[in-house]
Amino acid sequence: MRPVTNVIICGTGGQGILLASEVMCAAALSAGNDVKKSEVHGMAQRGGSVSSHVRFGEKIYSPLVEEGCADLILAMEKMEGLRWAPYLSPVGKLVACDLRIFPMTVNTGLAEYPDVDALMIEHGLPVQLVPAVEIAEELGNMRVVNVVLIGAVSPHLPMEVEHWHRAIRERVPAKHHEVNLEAFRRGRELFG
Amino acid sequence: MRKKLNTVEEGVLLLSGNEAVARGAWEYGVHFAAAYPGTPSTEILETIGEEYEEIDAQWAPNEKVGLEVIAGASFAGARVLSAMKHVGLNVAADPLFTLSYIGSTGGIVIVSADDPGMHSSQNEQDNRLMGRAAKVVVLEPSDSQEAKDMVGEGLRISEEFDTPVLLRMTTRVCHSKSLVRVGPRNEVPVKGYVADIQKRVPIPAHARVMHSKVEKRLLAVSEWGAGSDLNRIEEGDPSIGVITSGISYQYVKEVYPEASVLKIGISNPLPWKLVEKFLGMVDRVVFVEENEPFLEEAVRSRFLIESDGKDIIPIEGELDPETVRKALRPGTEKKLTWSEIPLPGRPPSLCPGCPHRGAFYCLSRIRGSSTGDIGCYTLGLMPPYNALETTVCMGASIGVLSGIEKAVGREGMGRLVAAIGESTFVHSGITGLIDMVYNGNTGTVMIMDNSLTAMTGGQHNPTTGRNLRGEETPVLDLEGLVRACGVEHVKVVDPHDLKEMEKTLKEEIGRDELSVIITRRPCIMSYRPGKPAVAVVDTEKCISCRQCMKLGCPAISWEDDRPVISKLLCWPDCDLCVQVCPVDAISKDMGGRE
Numbered sequence: 001m002r003p004v005t006n007v008i009i010c011g012t013g014g015q016g017i018l019l020a021s022e023v024m025c026a027a028a029l030s031a032g033n034d035v036k037k038s039e040v041h042g043m044a045q046r047g048g049s050v051s052s053h054v055r056f057g058e059k060i061y062s063p064l065v066e067e068g069c070a071d072l073i074l075a076m077e078k079m080e081g082l083r084w085a086p087y088l089s090p091v092g093k094l095v096a097c098d099l100r101i102f103p104m105t106v107n108t109g110l111a112e113y114p115d116v117d118a119l120m121i122e123h124g125l126p127v128q129l130v131p132a133v134e135i136a137e138e139l140g141n142m143r144v145v146n147v148v149l150i151g152a153v154s155p156h157l158p159m160e161v162e163h164w165h166r167a168i169r170e171r172v173p174a175k176h177h178e179v180n181l182e183a184f185r186r187g188r189e190l191f192g
Numbered sequence: 193m194r195k196k197l198n199t200v201e202e203g204v205l206l207l208s209g210n211e212a213v214a215r216g217a218w219e220y221g222v223h224f225a226a227a228y229p230g231t232p233s234t235e236i237l238e239t240i241g242e243e244y245e246e247i248d249a250q251w252a253p254n255e256k257v258g259l260e261v262i263a264g265a266s267f268a269g270a271r272v273l274s275a276m277k278h279v280g281l282n283v284a285a286d287p288l289f290t291l292s293y294i295g296s297t298g299g300i301v302i303v304s305a306d307d308p309g310m311h312s313s314q315n316e317q318d319n320r321l322m323g324r325a326a327k328v329v330v331l332e333p334s335d336s337q338e339a340k341d342m343v344g345e346g347l348r349i350s351e352e353f354d355t356p357v358l359l360r361m362t363t364r365v366c367h368s369k370s371l372v373r374v375g376p377r378n379e380v381p382v383k384g385y386v387a388d389i390q391k392r393v394p395i396p397a398h399a400r401v402m403h404s405k406v407e408k409r410l411l412a413v414s415e416w417g418a419g420s421d422l423n424r425i426e427e428g429d430p431s432i433g434v435i436t437s438g439i440s441y442q443y444v445k446e447v448y449p450e451a452s453v454l455k456i457g458i459s460n461p462l463p464w465k466l467v468e469k470f471l472g473m474v475d476r477v478v479f480v481e482e483n484e485p486f487l488e489e490a491v492r493s494r495f496l497i498e499s500d501g502k503d504i505i506p507i508e509g510e511l512d513p514e515t516v517r518k519a520l521r522p523g524t525e526k527k528l529t530w531s532e533i534p535l536p537g538r539p540p541s542l543c544p545g546c547p548h549r550g551a552f553y554c555l556s557r558i559r560g561s562s563t564g565d566i567g568c569y570t571l572g573l574m575p576p577y578n579a580l581e582t583t584v585c586m587g588a589s590i591g592v593l594s595g596i597e598k599a600v601g602r603e604g605m606g607r608l609v610a611a612i613g614e615s616t617f618v619h620s621g622i623t624g625l626i627d628m629v630y631n632g633n634t635g636t637v638m639i640m641d642n643s644l645t646a647m648t649g650g651q652h653n654p655t656t657g658r659n660l661r662g663e664e665t666p667v668l669d670l671e672g673l674v675r676a677c678g679v680e681h682v683k684v685v686d687p688h689d690l691k692e693m694e695k696t697l698k699e700e701i702g703r704d705e706l707s708v709i710i711t712r713r714p715c716i717m718s719y720r721p722g723k724p725a726v727a728v729v730d731t732e733k734c735i736s737c738r739q740c741m742k743l744g745c746p747a748i749s750w751e752d753d754r755p756v757i758s759k760l761l762c763w764p765d766c767d768l769c770v771q772v773c774p775v776d777a778i779s780k781d782m783g784g785r786e
Contacts, residue, residue, distance in 0.1 A: 012538060025206055025369065035206060036335075038368040040311050046540035046568065046647075047746050062446035063335075063368035063439075066513040068526030080538070085530040102749040103538035107741065108575045109750075111536030123530060142760065 002033065004057035005157065006065040010084050011076025012101050013047045016146035019171065020074070021052035023150055026167035027159045028056035038063035047104070049080060074153050076146065077101045078116040078129070085125060094120075095153045097145065098129040128152070128191060135186050144183035147172075151187020161188075197243040201376040209365040212336035212372050213275070213303060214239035216343025217247060221380035223270035223298070225249040226258040228619065229648035230277030231312040232366040233305035237275055238651070241660040246377060251645075251652060251660045254586070254619040255280035259287045259302065266298040267392060269383025271347055275303035278319050279585065283620065285322065288356070292326045293402035294392050295354035295409075297383060299347030302328075303359045305366050308482040309510030312363075312647075314566070314583065316508070318484040323358040323460050327406050329413055330358045330460035331422065332438040336370045342457070345422060353409050353416075360459065362482065364439045364510065410461045418465035422457030425470050433474025434520070435467075435487055440480045440511055447517040447524075462490055471495060478504070478520065482511050542571050544747040545721075545763025547642050547713035550687035551611075552577040553743055553768070554694040555638075560607035560701060562638065563596070565589040565621070567613035568647045569640050576744045581608070586616055590624030594633045602634055607701050609709075614641040614670060615653040622677070628706055629678035636700045637708045640687075641670060642715035650717040674708045681707035688713055690771050721764040725781055727757045733777035740769045740778065 005028075009021050021037055028035045033056035040050065053065045070088050075081025075096035088094060105111040120127045132148040147168065154164055164184060172180045197205075198218060207215060213236045217225060225247055227237040240249040252258030255276040262272035276284060281304045288302070304322070307313040323330035331346055333339040339361065346357035390398055417423055429450045436444050437456040444453060454470040456462065471477060471491075479488035479501035488501035504519040505511070518525055542549050552572040555562065556579045564570050564580040565588065572580035582592050589610040597605050612621050617639050625637060645651040652658040657667040674682050681703060685696045693711070700707040727747075736753045747761035748769060755778075757769070769778045 013540070029206060029371075034371065036368060036370045038364060040363075040367065046543060046571070047538075048540035049538040060370070061442045062513045063364060063370065063442065064512050066446070066517070066526060068528045079535055082533050083535055086528050086532050088530055090529045103536055104541040104574065104744060104746060105536045105539065107746070107749050108744065109741075110575065114535060119533060123533065125530065 002058040004055060004060065006070045006089075007054040007072045007074065007157070008051060008065055008070050008084050008087055009054065009074045009076070010049070010051040010080045011097075012080065013050050015050070015076040016143070017050050017052050017076060020076075020146040020150055021054050022171050023147070023164070023167045024054050025056070026170050027163040028054070030166050031159045031163045033057055034060045036060045036063040049083065051084070072153055072156050074149055076149060079114065081127070082116060082119060082125075085123065088125075092126070093156050094125050094127045095149065095156070096127055096129055097132045097149055099133050130187065130190060132187065136183065139179055139183055139186070141179050144180055147180045147183040148187040151184035152190050154184070154188050155191055198246060198377070200374060202374065204371050204373055206369050207336045207340075207372045208235065208367055208369045209333065209336050209339045209361055210235035210367070211239050212339040213343055213359070213361070214244060215372065215374060216340035217273045218244040218377050219340070219375055220344035220347050221271050221378045222247050222273050222347070223382055224262060224265040225273040225275070226252045226261045227275040228252050228255045228258055228280060229645050229651045230280045230305070231648055232307060232363040233275045233277050233280070233303060233361070234648045234651065235366075236303060237660060249660055253654055255284040256287060259284040259291070262300065263287060263291050266296050266300045268298070268385035270298040271380055272298055273301045273303065273343070275305065277313065278304055278306040278317050279313065279315065281319055281322055283586065285326075288328070289326045290394055291356050292328045293394055293399060293406060295405070296350045296356060299350035300356040301343055301346040301350065301359050302356055303361060305361045305363070307363050309363065314585070316483055318486060319358070319360055320459050320486045321484060323360065327410060328356045328358050328460070329353065329458065330360050331457060332360050332459050333365055333457070334438050334441040334455070335365065335368070336372045338457070339365060340372055340374075342422070349413065353413050354405070355409055355413070360438070362439055413458070414461040414464055417458040417461065417463035420458065420463070423463045423466050424455050425466065425473070426453040426455060427473070428452040430473060431475045432478060432520075433470060433476065434478050434480055435470070435491065436480040437487060438482065440482055440516070443511055443513045443516040444480050444520070446513050448520050451520070456487060459486065462487070464494065467491055468495070471497060476500070480505055480511070480516060480520070483507060539574065540571065541574065541744065541746050542568065543716055543763075544745055544761045545716040545766040547687050547711065547715065548572065548640055549743060549745065550690055550693050550713075550768060551638065551640060551711045552579045553772075554690060554697055555579045555609070556742070557694060558607060558697055560609065560697060562609050562611035563589045563592040565610075565612040565616050567616055567640075569611055569613055572611060574744070576742045580611060587612070587620030587624055590621050590628065590637055593635045593637070594624070594628050594631070597633050597635055602704070605635065609636040609638045609697070609701060611638050611640060613646070614639055614643065614655045615645040618654050618668065622673070625674065625679065625708070626677050634704055634706055636703075639670060639674075639708060639710045641710050641712045642718070643712075644715040644718045646715045646717060650715065670710055674710075679706055679708050681705060682710070683707070684710045684712055686713050687711040688766065688768060690768065716763060723764065723783060725764040725783065726759045726762045727767070727769050727778050727780040729755050729757060730777045730779070733775050735775055735777070737774060739772050739774060743768050743772060745769065
């Protein structure tokens with residue numbers, strides 16, 4: 001029986017979490033899995049915390065990942081990765097974009113943005129930080145940050161490279177295929 | 193270009209619950225659909241509009257009208273569907289309760305998308321109770337495949353038992369994606385309109401007969417439901433029998449696959465014979481359901497059994513696998529390697545470039561505030577604006593402002609205005625304004641016209657000049673409408689012209705007569721911005737006065753005692769920070785745009 005893989009993708013509204021989770025689901029599907037995913041829409045999106053749960057394997061019931069069971073957390077913003085830490089399994093990985101986006105609570109002086117790197121060390125989190133914004137800048141397209149990150153987490157997941165390529169071609173308009181496939185490659189080679 | 197889904201006639205698709213409902217409507221021959229947007233239901237009509245042109249689909253100005261137009265189409269023998277969020281069903285309750293008596297000619301499926309956990313809602317009402325009160329059939333899918341199938345079953349039940357069917361979804365079913373086996377569209381002919389006054393005019397003499405039919409219908413559906421695939425017993429360990437429905441079923445299967453389960457698909461009327469059979473099969477009964485003890489109370493009041501339910505499953509909030517595990521199998525909870533780390537919250541905020549920002553900044557500056565309404569602008573309550581103090585329901589900002597004036601007079605009301613979006617005003621604010629005129633109120637109503645139903649993701653409405661399919665329609669003349677209600681003082685202002693905005697607020701609030709301010713500027717989601725432009729801070733000139741921070745713009749953060757403007761977030765067509773800087777330290781090349 002194929003084991004279940006549990007992934008949480010988190011970040012803030014407008015970061016392309018939806019596309020990232022769509023690509024991941026498409027890759028899992030083309031590798032022959034049952035797939036479920038769940039996310040929050042509406043008011044929750046206007047710059048607020050956003051998350052998507054992705055689960056795949058032989059047979060999936062719950063669309064939500066259970067606390068302490070995530071094999072992988074992909075954080076598009078560093079602090080959001082910390083927020084989901086309780087969901088990480090004892091052998092899970094946290095891959096985070098090395099990017100800070102200040103919430104309104106920080107901008108209005110109600111809170112301070114914490115030293116995320118220090119907290120990650122203090123709590124011993126199994127984290128890999130990805131310079132995805134810099135890579136996207138080098139590629140000349142800021143909209144591929146999420147695909148760089150998908151590339152970076154891909155070695156942690158059981159799908160083959162061709163499944164990912166097919167998923168990107170399916171989910172991204174044809175004129176952007178090349179830059180997205182390159183973004184994926186650049187992400188994947190970081191830890192692959 | 194991607195192929196539209198109405199060209200896909202077989203296969204397996206990964207669909208959200210909402211997309212699956214749209215698919216079901218198409219496959220099972222729905223002719224006509226109408227809705228007012230509301231999270232988590234919005235994508236049902238959006239998907240029909242985008243993918244399935246065989247269905248005539250439209251946005252209604254509110255849920256009541258949406259239900260009335262599909263009722264009319266059903267009377268004429270068409271298969272119909274309406275969708276709304278849970279509180280939308282309150283607005284549509286008036287037609288619902290009588291449509292229950294009238295029944296259907298063409299099948300009627302009404303989707304209620306409830307929001308346990310209140311991801312995007314003001315309350316947590318459980319509309320299975322509404323379905324029971326209205327005496328209609330209630331179906332509860334637990335994933336996308338069931339959502340699609342239940343549209344078909346719902347239409348069949350509706351026509352066979354002459355009843356509207358309430359398809360009760362929840363956020364987690366609406367917005368989760370799972371695999372759906374799809375098929376082709378089955379065309380069903382429209383039966384045609386035939387007058388039938390005994391059936392459709394519920395004067396008391398007719399309504400008494402109708403009510404009698406309703407009671408018989410409920411008994412008949414309960415009987416039939418005991419043999420329907422929608423309700424089923426999954427035999428397992430007889431020491432525990434879980435009675436569950438909707439998404440809760442998935443959590444039960446996840447954490448306790450060995451348990452015996454009675455999965456309820458038809459929550460009203462319950463399949464009593466099947467329930468009785470299940471109770472005889474198991475030693476201990478546990479009800480696992482979100483929010484209200486709907487199944488629990490019904491079953492326990494009929495069979496007087498000992499059982500567990502709301503004593504171990506929370507009544508508040510959304511369920512999840514860990515909560516269900518803790519209740520069903522205490523002691524098997526996962527040990528967490530990392531506990532929760534205290535972090536600043538990340539609440540939603542108005543987008544960079546949002547037109548409402550100018551209005552709330554000015555309202556806050558003159559120490560004014562507002563009675564609020566349902567829309568993105570509810571965020572006016574947040575710091576740094578702190579300029580919104582009440583929210584009840586769609587349209588209530590106006591009635592609440594009137595009532596405050598009635599209680600404490602013009603003086604006691606201070607600088608309060610009613611803040612309401614144009615879509616919400618059309619939905620149910622107009623009657624409130626007529627009431628103000630009729631009953632001699634003197635307050636100020638601020639209609640925040642961004643020409644889009646924005647909070648639900650950006651839908652057209654009667655003020656935008658486009659319909660659900662993006663075709664041109666007449667534009668509702670808001671100024672003319674407001675004047676026709678009897679309002680003499682009507683001002684239209686661009687909320688990003690801060691001087692004019694502030695002046696207008698002061699003048700109209702200061703006036704001893706009723707007035708309406710229409711703040712008009714398009715939502716940033718409704719147009720493509722001009723060429724990229726980013727506001728730039730001259731750190732030499734900056735005096736660290738923090739005036740720009742009072743805009744509450746997500747693109748501006750404060751680092752090393754100076755504002756930093758994000759080039760990722762700065763909206764090209766907005767210069768509010770340039771306007772508020774007292775020392776001209778912020779500049780932006782707007783290329784001649786306003």
